[in-house]
Amino acid sequence: xxxxxxxxxxxxxxxxxxxxxxxxxxxxxxxxxxxxxxxxxxxxxxxxxxxxxxxxxxxxxxxxxxxxxxxxxxxxxxxxxxxxxxxxxxxxxxxxxxxxxxxxxxxxxxxxxxxxxxxxxxxxx
Numbered sequence: 604x605x606x607x608x609x610x611x612x613x614x615x616x617x618x619x620x621x622x623x624x625x626x627x628x629x630x631x632x633x634x635x636x637x638x639x640x641x642x643x644x645x646x647x648x649x650x651x652x653x654x655x656x657x658x659x660x661x662x663x664x665x666x667x668x669x670x671x672x673x674x675x676x677x678x679x680x681x682x683x684x685x686x687x688x689x690x691x692x693x694x695x696x697x698x699x700x701x702x703x704x705x706x707x708x709x710x711x712x713x714x715x716x717x718x719x720x721x722x723x724x725x726x727x728x
Contacts, residue, residue, distance in 0.1 A: 605632045605717050607699050612722030615689055623684040623722060625699030633677035636702035638715050639684045641695035641724075648698070650712060652684060656705035666692070689726045696721040 611623040625637065638653040652673040653662045661673050670689075675682040682699060700715035707714060 605629045605635070605701055607632075607701065607717055607719035609697060609699050609719040609722040612697060612724045614725045614727060616728055617690060617726055619689050619726070620685070620687045621689065621724060623686065623697055623699075623724075625682040625684075625719060627680040627701070631677070631680055632701045632717075633680070634705060636704060636706050637675065637682045638700050638702065638707070638712075639673060639682075640698045640700060640712065640715075641693075642698070642721075643692075643695040646695075648712065650710060651697070653702070653707055653710060654682060655707075660706055662707075662710045686724070689724075691726050694724060694726045696723050 605627050606629045608626050634656050636655050639651045640648050642648040651664050654673045658675050670687050672685040698721045699719050701717045702714050
């Protein structure tokens with residue numbers, strides 16, 4: 604089973620940027636789609652972005668389109684989430700997860716597993 608570890612979170616001002624990393628260990632996850640999710644206090648976890656195993660396909664939640672970019676480096680067994688123009692509403696714990704297939708069927712949490720422990724992103728002035 605693959606283990607995922609997120610890093611790169613922190614405190615940033617509105618309009619700032621952060622890059623999150625999701626590193627896999629235990630086995631490669633180059634044959635799995637990977638997603639980034641977030642959960643804000645008092646809210647349900649939501650999918651933010653996903654990338655197919657090859658990296659050729661990506662998808663984004665409407666709330667982050669044009670601001671966030673998901674990418675992966677399979678040689679490094681790592682998936683990234685570049686977050687620009689951060690807003691107060693982006694404050695949440697961010698998680699990555701591996702899908703059981705090379706690409707998701709529906710852009711939602713179903714099929715994703717091997718969750719990391721999460722990394723806190725706080726956007727505040």
